[in-house]
Every structure is written in structure tokens, then in C-alpha cells.
Amino acid sequence: MKNTVKKFPEALGELLEISDISTANIIAIHEHFGVNNINECSTIVNSGQLADLKGFNAIKVENIRRALKLAKENHFQLWEALLAGEEMLRAVKQFPEVEKAALTGSLRRKKDTVGDIDMLLQVKSSLRKHLVYKLTRLPVVSRVIAEGRDRVSLLLKNHMQVDIRLTDQKRYAAALLYYTGPVWYNKWLENQAREKGFLFSATGLSDLKSGKNIAVEAEEDIYGQLKMAYRDPELREDEESIITAAKYSLSSLPTFGEIKGDMQVHSNWGDGEESIEHIAHYVLHVFPHYQYIVITDHASNEKTTGALHPENFSRQHQEIDRLNNQLGFNFIKRGIEVDILEDGSLSLTDEQLAQFDWVIASIHSRFSHDNTSRLVKACQNPYVHCIGHPSGRLIGKRIPSPVNWNEVFEQAATTGTAMEINARPNRLDLNDRLVKAAIKKGVKLVIDTDAHTLPHFDFMQLGVWVARRAACNKHDILNTGTWEVIEQFKKNKIKLLKKDN
Ligand SMILES: [Zn+2]
Structure with a gap:
């Protein structure tokens, strides 16, 4: 195709996410039948109408039908x-x-x-x-x-x-291991067992020669018999995660208890539902191990609802100071979520950004375009500390922006900019695969809930699971550190940018 920039209707997200159906085919079906999602598309396929479309022979239609069924099963x-x-x-x-x-x-x-x-x-x-x-x-x-x-x-x-x-009790441990899967991991375990003289299956572990059953109480006992270190379920996905995991002592996978604060939180100064006061009291009660939260409302120079106008920055900061005084320590940090505009510049000036303890820059427009240069440019801004929901995906609705992640992660590493693991259930962005690629380049990650209401703070655990599935070390996650560590990270960014010039 002549056009190198991929462009497609955003509504087609969940269909375009199906890797087994080509974009050209989706567009053709969409244009001919006006379908926008998996359900509508399935109806057309099952009715037999697709065969009437030029270029769609029986084999192609059957492949599409199967791909749709699979996508439906995984949604x-x-x-x-x-x-x-x-x-x-x-x-x-x-x-x-x-x-x-x-x-x-x-x-x-x-x-x-x-x-x-x-x-x-x-x-x-x-x-x-x-x-x-x-x-x-x-x-x-x-x-x-x-x-x-x-x-x-x-x-x-x-x-x-x-x-x-x-x-039953005798088979439970083996069955738990086996039915946690996935299939490839069971095959891999069966081979490992065989090499060591055992037979492993869903019904137990036995001696290969004598056929005698070996009593095991827990999954750990099976690994023990096979002289292997226990692998957390999150690390059984693919071969790569096993290799990565082997490099770390497994106890260093991050846990929810190690998270010291939430660094993307929206209040009713922007489009969140709660006052900063309610948020602070709630979080202190529910997550007593948190040492800080960062209020990061959207900001806009235009007077729009749901965004904080620069003329209110100082009023919001006074409110944060008042509450911190009341609490007796600097629990609430001044943050902002700024838009990355289409040319990669930001919706606030450097002078405006300089007023904040923590700046998240995020893309909120043109998700279907190649956004590499926008992300790279945002990383180069000395006031930007973190890129929010970098891929822009909404699970089942919007596919990740087509981005050269190698280039973005290299830029993030050389400029000392963090990438977010946005823990909202429909985002999980970056996902485990991209987090894996990011840590390979030495990029630091921040796990945020992007909370807009109080129950959203519970999503933190989801983000921690993404990090664990990516075989992160706790030190890859910036907010397992104290606020001093974060201040250090910010200073380091300035140093790195000076060195570069
Ligand atoms: Zn956002």
C-alpha cells in the first residue's frame, strides 16, 4: 500500500483487533454491510451473505467465521x-x-x-x-x-x-498445576518431568519406571520433585517469561503491598467525582501502606468542563497544602495530566508544567495514527515525567495505536521518562508484552489506577499483575519507591537531557 500511515474508523476497534482477519477484509465487510462490531459481523457471516461479496470464497468465509468465534470466546x-x-x-x-x-x-x-x-x-x-x-x-x-x-x-x-x-485430595495439586495451563506449559512440564524420570499429568506425578504414584500436597511439591524453582501462575504464559523469570530470584516480582502510592488520580477539580479531601482520607484508611498520592486532573487552557483551567492551578495547590497541613505530612502531591497534541507539543506551557510535582503526558486524540513521533517528542520535554496509557487501547473497543515501540522505549530510557501501566480494567496499558519490551530497554514503569471514583483505587492490583506477567523486578516499578526515589528520578531526567545537548 502506498499510504504508510494506517487509518481506519475507530468504531471498528474490536474487529480490527482480531489478528486472523486482515484489515482490508474488515474494511470491505464494513463498507458493504455497515457492520461495526463482532456481533454484527457474525450475523452477516452466519447468514451466508458474505459469500456474495467479491473476493470472499468459501475458505475465506470459513476462516473469518472461525476467527470471529474465537474472538467472541476471548472477550x-x-x-x-x-x-x-x-x-x-x-x-x-x-x-x-x-x-x-x-x-x-x-x-x-x-x-x-x-x-x-x-x-x-x-x-x-x-x-x-x-x-x-x-x-x-x-x-x-x-x-x-x-x-x-x-x-x-x-x-x-x-x-x-x-x-x-x-x-480428590490425592490428585488436587497436579490438577491445579495442570488446569492452570496454558497447554504449552503443560507440555513443557511433561517433558521436564520425563527427562527427570517422572510422568506428569492432570491426575498426578508418578515414577516413569515403576509407575508408582508420588504423594504431593501442593504445586510447590511437584516443582520440588522436579528440582525446579516454583513459578508463579503469571509466569507460565510463554517460554520467554520462563527465561526472564529465571534471571531473577522469584521473590522479587512486585507485589501490591510494595506499591507506595498512586500517581494518577482525578478529583472533582477535573472530571473525577470526589473532592481531594475525600480521596485523601479514603486512601489513607483503605491503603495504610501508601505514602503518597498524586492528584493529576486534566488541564486545559480552554474553559471546558472536566478539566482544570490554569487560573485555578494555584487555588488547587493551596487546597492540597491545607490538607497536607491537616494530615501532618505531604501525602498529596501536585500533579497534572497534560495532552500530547497532534504535533507532539503539549497543551500547557513549560512555565505552567513547572508548577507541578509530577507531570503525566497522554494522547487523547487520533489514536489510529502512527503516534511514534508524538510520544518521542513528549519524552524529550524536561517537565514530562511519565507517558500515560501509552498505547491508547481500550480492550475490545480500540486497538493500540500503531507505534514503533522500540523507538519510543529507547527515547524513554535515554531521556529518563517513565511509562505508565494504566490499571483500569479496560485499559491495562501498557500491556504485559509491551512492559516486557520496555524493561529490556531499561525504562521505568509507574502503575496507576487513573481513579475517577473511590472504588477505582482497587484496580492497582490489576496493574501489579501486568507487571508480574511481564516478569518485572520490583525496582522496574518506580512507585514501589519512596517519594525521595521519585524526586531522584526527576533530577536524573534533567541530568540526562543536559548530557544529551
Ligand atoms: Zn488520560
Whole structure:
């Protein structure tokens, strides 16, 4: 194609995200039938109308049908699936027949989107039938898809599917490991086991020669028998994460408890719902280990609702000072989220940015364009400390901007600019794959919730999972450090930029 800049209607996000259907085909279907999303597209495909379109032969139509089905199967956001899965888990644990229960599959690996909820239950053989009967009659169930001795598949009223496996005490540890998957990891484990004289399967670990079963209580025991270090479920996704993980002592994967503050928070001075006072008191009560929060309202030189006008900067700062005085320490930091404009310049001047402790620069327009140069230019601004939601993706709605990430991460590393892991359930941006690429270049990351209401602060854990899946070390995450560490990071940026000139 002559045109090197990719451009497409933003509404087509979820369709364009399907890698097995070409952009040209999506555009053709969209233009001919006016479809904008997976459901509409499926209807056209299933009705047989697609075959009428020029260039769409039977094989192509079948491939598209299959790709759509797969995309449909993988479209629940981790957060909503986790809430439904944990609710189900709590309900199931109430049954006296259930001795142990856990979520497995991609939900346990904390993948950003999941197709269904997988669950493993430990139950005495003699009580299985009884339990299956109860499971199929839970009030959240809308339909029983399949039921057998070891497995029950249910469709919930929220349209999610739950696959429940039943096992006994002897097989539970192996089953937990096996059903956490993914498939390639089980194959890899089976090979590792075989090389060491064992047979590993969903039903247990046994001696390859004698066939004798080896008693194991927990996943850790299986790794122990195989003389391997335990691998967290988040690190079982691909071969690369195993290699990366091997470099670190596993205890250094970041944890929620190590996060010292939230660095993107919106108040009612901008488009957030709560006053800074409410936010500060809430966070101090709910997350007593946090040492700081950064209020980062949107700013605009135009008088628009939902954004802070520069004439109000000093009033907001006075309010922050008043509250910090009341609290007795500088818990609340002055931050701002500034727009990266189309030419890569910012929506505020350097003099305006200099008034803040922490500046996040984000793209809020033209997501479908190659945004490499905008991001690079923002990194070069001495007042910009972090790039917010760098890829701009909205899961299932908007695909990541086409960006040369090598170039952006190199620029972030040489200018000492951090990249955000935005922990909102529909963003998770950067995602695990891009975080992995960023830390390879030495880029520091900040995990933020981008909170606009009080319950949003809980999203922090989602961002921590992204970092863990990327095999981050806690030192890759800037906000595992104290505010002194962050001040140091800012000073370092100025030093790096001076050296460059
Ligand atoms: Zn933003």
C-alpha cells in the first residue's frame, strides 16, 4: 500500500483487533454491510451473505467465521471475570462437600482478557454426584452446558461460562498445576518431568519406571520433585517469561503491598467525582501502606468542563497544602495530566508544567495514527515525567495505536521518562508484552489506577499483575519507591537531557 500511515474508523476497534482477519477484509465487510462490531459481523457471516461479496470464497468465509468465534470466546475483561469467578468460588466453598476450591486457567494466570471461568474443586468421590446436582442448581446458573463425573460446564446469567473440574485430595495439586495451563506449559512440564524420570499429568506425578504414584500436597511439591524453582501462575504464559523469570530470584516480582502510592488520580477539580479531601482520607484508611498520592486532573487552557483551567492551578495547590497541613505530612502531591497534541507539543506551557510535582503526558486524540513521533517528542520535554496509557487501547473497543515501540522505549530510557501501566480494567496499558519490551530497554514503569471514583483505587492490583506477567523486578516499578526515589528520578531526567545537548 502506498499510504504508510494506517487509518481506519475507530468504531471498528474490536474487529480490527482480531489478528486472523486482515484489515482490508474488515474494511470491505464494513463498507458493504455497515457492520461495526463482532456481533454484527457474525450475523452477516452466519447468514451466508458474505459469500456474495467479491473476493470472499468459501475458505475465506470459513476462516473469518472461525476467527470471529474465537474472538467472541476471548472477550471478557480480567476484572469482570475475576469478580464473577470469585463470587462463584465463595458460593461453592459454602457447600460442605467442597474441601478445597480454586480458580484456574487464564483467570489464575491473570491474562488481560479471558474466555471463560475455570474452577477446580476437591471433593470426596462418594459425594461427587450430590455436589454436581447442587452446582447445576446454583441461582447464578442460567443453563447447564454439560455435566459428568469429573466436569460440569455452566452458563451463568451474566453470559459467562464456568468450567468446573472435580478431583480428590490425592490428585488436587497436579490438577491445579495442570488446569492452570496454558497447554504449552503443560507440555513443557511433561517433558521436564520425563527427562527427570517422572510422568506428569492432570491426575498426578508418578515414577516413569515403576509407575508408582508420588504423594504431593501442593504445586510447590511437584516443582520440588522436579528440582525446579516454583513459578508463579503469571509466569507460565510463554517460554520467554520462563527465561526472564529465571534471571531473577522469584521473590522479587512486585507485589501490591510494595506499591507506595498512586500517581494518577482525578478529583472533582477535573472530571473525577470526589473532592481531594475525600480521596485523601479514603486512601489513607483503605491503603495504610501508601505514602503518597498524586492528584493529576486534566488541564486545559480552554474553559471546558472536566478539566482544570490554569487560573485555578494555584487555588488547587493551596487546597492540597491545607490538607497536607491537616494530615501532618505531604501525602498529596501536585500533579497534572497534560495532552500530547497532534504535533507532539503539549497543551500547557513549560512555565505552567513547572508548577507541578509530577507531570503525566497522554494522547487523547487520533489514536489510529502512527503516534511514534508524538510520544518521542513528549519524552524529550524536561517537565514530562511519565507517558500515560501509552498505547491508547481500550480492550475490545480500540486497538493500540500503531507505534514503533522500540523507538519510543529507547527515547524513554535515554531521556529518563517513565511509562505508565494504566490499571483500569479496560485499559491495562501498557500491556504485559509491551512492559516486557520496555524493561529490556531499561525504562521505568509507574502503575496507576487513573481513579475517577473511590472504588477505582482497587484496580492497582490489576496493574501489579501486568507487571508480574511481564516478569518485572520490583525496582522496574518506580512507585514501589519512596517519594525521595521519585524526586531522584526527576533530577536524573534533567541530568540526562543536559548530557544529551
Ligand atoms: Zn488520560
